[in-house]
Amino acid sequence: MRIQIKALSAAVGCAAVVGALGVAACERSAPAENKTAAEEVSAAWARAFDAGDAAALAALYAEDAQTFPPGSTAIAGRSDIEAYWREDIGSGGAVTKLKPDRSVAQADLLQVSGVYDVVGKDGVRLANGQYDQLWTRADDAWKVKHEIWRTDPSLQRNPGAAPQLSARWVNAYNAADADALMALYAEEAELAIEPTGSVRGREAIGSFWKDDFGEKKPTTALNLTDVYVAGDLAHLEGDYEVTEKGKVTKGRFVQLWMRDGNAWRIHREMWWRK
Numbered sequence: 401m402r403i404q405i406k407a408l409s410a411a412v413g414c415a416a417v418v419g420a421l422g423v424a425a426c427e428r429s430a431p432a433e434n435k436t437a438a439e440e441v442s443a444a445w446a447r448a449f450d451a452g453d454a455a456a457l458a459a460l461y462a463e464d465a466q467t468f469p470p471g472s473t474a475i476a477g478r479s480d481i482e483a484y485w486r487e488d489i490g491s492g493g494a495v496t497k498l499k500p501d502r503s504v505a506q507a508d509l510l511q512v513s514g515v516y517d518v519v520g521k522d523g524v525r526l527a528n529g530q531y532d533q534l535w536t537r538a539d540d541a542w543k544v545k546h547e548i549w550r551t552d553p554s555l556q557r558n559p560g561a562a563p564q565l566s567a568r569w570v571n572a573y574n575a576a577d578a579d580a581l582m583a584l585y586a587e588e589a590e591l592a593i594e595p596t597g598s599v600r601g602r603e604a605i606g607s608f609w610k611d612d613f614g615e616k617k618p619t620t621a622l623n624l625t626d627v628y629v630a631g632d633l634a635h636l637e638g639d640y641e642v643t644e645k646g647k648v649t650k651g652r653f654v655q656l657w658m659r660d661g662n663a664w665r666i667h668r669e670m671w672w673r674k
Contacts, residue, residue, distance in 0.1 A: 438503035438512040441460075441510065441512060449485070449489065452491075458485065460544055462538060462544065464588075465544050466658070467544075467546075467547045467549075494521065497516065497517045497518075499517075500512050502514070504652075506670045507592040507597050509534065513532040516529060528551070529549065529551040530549075531550070532628065534546045534547070565655075566624060569666075573609065582609070585605050586660060588600075589602055589605055591608065591669055591670075592670045593670070593672070594651075594673055620642045620643075621640065623638050623639045624636060633657070633658050636656075637654045638653060640671070649673060653669065654668075
């Protein structure tokens with residue numbers, strides 16, 4: 401599926417930014433898959449869980465974190481997340497293996513996805529599936545901001561949600577309607593984009609895209625390659641391709657949408673050039 405939209409130009413940060421999303425005079429390489437960071441945060445999470453220490457586990461979460469355990473509705477806030485894991489850990493003795501297989505680091509965001517396996521003290525497998533975590537750096541430490549745990553990825557895939565969410569963003573951007581676009585973001589949303597860095601807050605993001613519209617009329621094709629929906633959280637991931645005056649720029653994007661009441665809004669997103 402390909403959706404045509406205008407370019408997402410970034411006219412901030414460098415001396416000259418030409419085109420959209422990473423078409424800049426100052427060359428910056430796309431964020432590499434940060435396997436070291438992914439392995440470190442996954443190992444820290446598993447250590448706390450295996451130790452049966454719910455407090456230590458909760459300390460790895462941001463104060464306003466949100467988690468979607470398998471088959472559960474959203475659990476928000478560090479204290480409620482600690483209570484959930486305390487009950488889940490129970491008498492302890494389980495061994496958790498987290499194997500990150502993909503990671504993306506951009507500004508102070510780290511997205512990690514992989515597979516997990518939980519084995520009880522009697523050697524019986526208790527759970528296995530996939531996990532997807534978005535970590536954010538706070539006070540020089542990585543903290544989980546949002547996460548999804550899936551026991552059966554095939555049941556969580558919902559490609560039909562992709563065009564619905566993407567179309568709302570595309571329509572607002574193509575209309576150069578900064579207010580409509582801004583309304584798609586949560587109040588505390590965060591946008592990470594190369595080469596600008598992070599833009600935080602709904603109003604600041606709205607201002608960023610308003611500046612981005614500019615007078616240029618490049619064309620962008622979005623190709624969604626991965627969509628997961630778990631409860632009130634949707635993960636959209638794909639490729640973008642920007643064409644401007646015959647020049648083509650390619651990259652990747654990730655968006656984390658969450659249901660706020662009756663509306664879906666973007667809480668975190670990243671755009672970077674390949």
